[in-house]
Amino acid sequence: MSQVPTNTSRMEKVVSLCKRRGFIFQSSEIYGGLNGFWDYGPLGSELKRNVKELWWQAMTRFRDDIVGLDASIIMHPQIWKASGHVDTFADPMVDCLLTKKRYRADQIEPQSGVIYFYTGARAADTELNEPYSVLLAAGKPAESARKVAKQYYALRGIADAELLGETTEKAENTTAYNPENGSLFTPPQMFNLMFKTYIGAAESSENIAYLRPETAQAIFVQFKNVVDTARQKVPFGICQIGKAFRNEINPRNYTFRSREFEQMELEFFIKPEEIVEKQHGTVATPDGTPAGTEPQPNWGWEVWHKYWVEQRLNWYESIGLPRESLELFFQPKEELAHYARACVDILYKFPFGTQELEGIAARGNFDLTQHQTHSGKSMEYFDQEAAAKYVPHVIEPSAGVDRLLLALLCNAFDEEEVTDEKGKSETRIVMRLHPRVAPIKVGIFPLLKNKPELVSKAIEVRDLLRPHMNVFYDETGAIGRRYRRQDEAGTPFGITIDFDTIGENGPEFEGTVTLRHRDSMKQERVKISELLAFLLPQIR
């Protein structure tokens, strides 16, 4: 498995296979495609269903303390006011007029000094009346401002310019100039990342609504309803899988950053530390808590946070992403959003770089409090055991489904040299997807198509397995070709119905099939009656 930071050719092979085998297609391809949107083909949609199903199971079915939610994508616009998305989910951007580099306007260091204004420039045969200005630190020679200005006009086609209309002015704490070279920036442009739409027929400002930029807010907004109906006590969680939309400035890296994507989010509500302390006398910290322990009532938020990081890492391993393909990134305190207490990202080593799959944030009670303030409805929870009312705090593991699929596909992709009995070597492409996520669990092949006994027996086996797993029946072409086709689809098992199966080579083999393993290409004989018992534990 490649550990090279960027590996373009490997990524290209993955992309090509995804298209060839029907994992991922470009959205609206016959109309030329649409930037930032992707579709999942037959194999991709199965893969995606499996991943979401496994997450849902791990979160809700195998736990008593988490329940599900499936909320609408368009919600009351006030929600996005309360969450801060309307105001802060927009980045003001500026471009340097000289270098064309783009910066976030709110991250420009304010500068003071002298501004040199020009009205234009003139060369032997041309003149350009386009104002431009340069900021110089106090005391620097005017000549360096002129040098920058000449570079600027040279870019505009006025070489060796004579600068026109130079004036100067003092400036304090301006962010309109590039600190690196003094050049003027373009005026700030706002990029709000939320998709806007209108509810009802009239496109007026009162009808503005947004496609949700994250699924989390729906959980906070429905917190009270869930508390009232689900018979859960804090600590408990609400989870949701669903689409979210962000009008990315620059979608990149295949499906990694798309404008429409799917999230799997959990909001796990916990007691504020003062309540824990009141009830138990002490608050457990990560240092005093052995890894992998069951949740305890005296846990503080830091232990819960660590607990969820470990839970999530274990889950990724359980679906086939090895621990060494993942990295943890602890966001430094100074880079955290104002409401967050801590955030750990789980990163995967993609061929195009190590990138985030999931963020696990400790968000305090920011969100519930915000909605309490904006809606005027109490978000307080009455804790009978503690005899106290409080707004719960929250730990938020938030994962991107599409990113995860891409990670699984990149991780599974493998090329190996195989040598046949005649000594001829060739490249085998195999998707080593974990059986749990594999789109097709087992391929079922009659050894020969023109032998009715083999075909009918194969169909019998297909119908035996079909209620329990996704099977693929294939009778065309040579058996080796059918195996290799399934290798690219990531199908972990192949079952071949041969002449042993129908008893032609002795009664001791009757009712057995060839079971072929994708990864090792090894074959073994298994009784049809034992197939389910063999396969089920591996795919669940």
Place this chain on the structure above:
RNA sequence: GCGGGUGUAGCUCAAUGGUAGAGCGGUAGCCUUCCAAGCUACUUACGAGGGUUCGAUUCCCUUCACCCGCUCCA
């Protein structure tokens, strides 16, 4: 959004200012007793729009998409 690159069949690639070809694949048939065998037939493309031209896949412009770098990113 800026700069660079690329767009020809499902994939990988070729050729050409005179109307596109291969390999692999796919489909159907024959054959075939375990790892992409063979034979036959079929299938499918110049990203889109405009211009120059008698004629454009080829030259020019615009646009769209993808890739790389910058930028951004929950």
